[in-house]
Amino acid sequence: MKYFIKMMLFLLIASCVFAQPKSGDSSQSPKTIAEITAKMQQFEGFFTFYWDAENGKIWLEIDKLETEFLYVNALATGVGSNDIGLDRGQLSGERIVKFVRSGPKVLLLQPNYAFRAITENTAERLAVEEAFAQSVLWGGEVAAESGNSVLVDASSFFLRDAHNVTGTLSQSGQGSFSLDASRSAFYLPRTKNFPQNSEFEVTLTFAGNSPGSYVRQVVPTPQAITVRQHHSFVKLPENSYKPRVFDPRSGYFGIEYMDYATPISEPIVKRFIARHHLEKKNPGAAMSEAVEP
Numbered sequence: 001m002k003y004f005i006k007m008m009l010f011l012l013i014a015s016c017v018f019a020q021p022k023s024g025d026s027s028q029s030p031k032t033i034a035e036i037t038a039k040m041q042q043f044e045g046f047f048t049f050y051w052d053a054e055n056g057k058i059w060l061e062i063d064k065l066e067t068e069f070l071y072v073n074a075l076a077t078g079v080g081s082n083d084i085g086l087d088r089g090q091l092s093g094e095r096i097v098k099f100v101r102s103g104p105k106v107l108l109l110q111p112n113y114a115f116r117a118i119t120e121n122t123a124e125r126l127a128v129e130e131a132f133a134q135s136v137l138w139g140g141e142v143a144a145e146s147g148n149s150v151l152v153d154a155s156s157f158f159l160r161d162a163h164n165v166t167g168t169l170s171q172s173g174q175g176s177f178s179l180d181a182s183r184s185a186f187y188l189p190r191t192k193n194f195p196q197n198s199e200f201e202v203t204l205t206f207a208g209n210s211p212g213s214y215v216r217q218v219v220p221t222p223q224a225i226t227v228r229q230h231h232s233f234v235k236l237p238e239n240s241y242k243p244r245v246f247d248p249r250s251g252y253f254g255i256e257y258m259d260y261a262t263p264i265s266e267p268i269v270k271r272f273i274a275r276h277h278l279e280k281k282n283p284g285a286a287m288s289e290a291v292e293p
Contacts, residue, residue, distance in 0.1 A: 033061060033146040045193025047233050049154070049200075056185055058200065059143070060154040062099050062106060069236055071097045071108075071137075073162045076190070076201055076228040080218035084172045086227070092163045096236075097137065104142050106152050110135040119261035128260045158200050159184055163229050165206055174212030177225065180205045187228055198233040239277060246271035 037059060040050035046069075050059040071094070078088035097110045112135070117128040140152040159181065166177050183205035190201035204227060211222035219225050246254040252273035262268045280288035 031144050033144045033149060033151045036144045036151060043191075043193040043198075045198055046196055046235055047193075047198045049193065049198065051186075051188070051191075057153055057155040058158060058186060058191075060152050061149050062152065063149040065099050065101055065106075065148075065150070068096050068098045068111075070232075070234040071095045071110075072232040072234065074230050074232075075163045075165075076187075076230040079165075079215070079225060079227060081214045083214045084168065084174060086163075086165060086168055090163070095137075101142070101150065105139050106142060106150060107136050108138040108157070110137055113257060115258050115260065117261040118259050121261070124261055155186075158186070158202050158231055159204070161204065161206075161229075162231065165204070165225070165227065165229075169206070169208075169212075169215070169225070172212070172214065174215045175208045175210045177206040177208035177211075180207040180224075183207070183224070183226070190228075190230065196235040200231040201228055202231075203228050237277070240279075241277040243272040244275065246273050 037050040048061040073092045075090040079086040112132045115132045117125045138157040142150045144151040187201040192199045206225045216222045254271045256271045279291045282288040
């Protein structure tokens with residue numbers, strides 16, 4: 001009888017233990033974007049983002065997966081030395097990029113448009129695309145999703161040396177510097193959002209022990225160089241812009257790419273002039289004022 005009672009008690013206790021819900025139970029619904037960002041400041045615009053003041057982070061809401069846009073980054077403030085060459089307003093280049101999702105991750109992908117196949121043949125376009133490397137500029141984990149939108153912590157993308165300040169300092173013989181995360185943060189006065197572009201700015205501090213003479217001339221504490229870098233996400237225009245073939249007599253700068261679908265009788269390198277999209281106010285006139293962009 002005692003053995004029977006002990007067995008019943010053991011089974012009762014065991015059933016209670018196994019009935020306890022496991023931490024991180026997959027049956028629980030994942031958090032929504034609204035839940036995670038409830039206490040954050042929202043910046044609505046081209047890419048809606050949220051400022052997490054408690055943790056000093058930017059959370060990016062991505063609702064345009066697989067949609068190309070223009071990414072531009074620049075040096076917002078300079079070091080102050082012509083010999084070093086890190087000047088205020090210096091661009092780092094413009095890139096056509098897009099966000100793509102792979103399972104729990106979102107990648108910022110830069111397609112390779114230096115090599116193309118301008119053709120209706122899908123297989124031919126794919127062959128050229130797969131023959132040349134692309135560039136993944138950043139990757140982040142999906143923290144939440146709502147409808148067609150996903151939320152990622154994009155702080156690590158912005159709080160990096162996108163302008164390659166450390167490389168420029170090294171090449172100019174100014175010593176070995178590295179980014180100090182503890183002295184770097186978002187610069188909110190120039191972090192803004194608009195319908196067709198999202199703007200982010202960060203304060204970055206580069207630390208080094210043996211600064212060169214040019215650094216010592218212009219930086220108050222040469223072991224700590226602090227500058228700001230700016231990032232822009234810009235919507236690509238939808239208009240009637242038509243490229244014009246490059247001619248060296250035109251006086252324009254040229255851009256080029258290789259078109260592997262070109263007939264063998266034509267040059268594989270295609271060159272066009274770099275120009276603004278300007279339209280006449282009076283299309284029928286020989287000369288007319290331009291429509292304001």
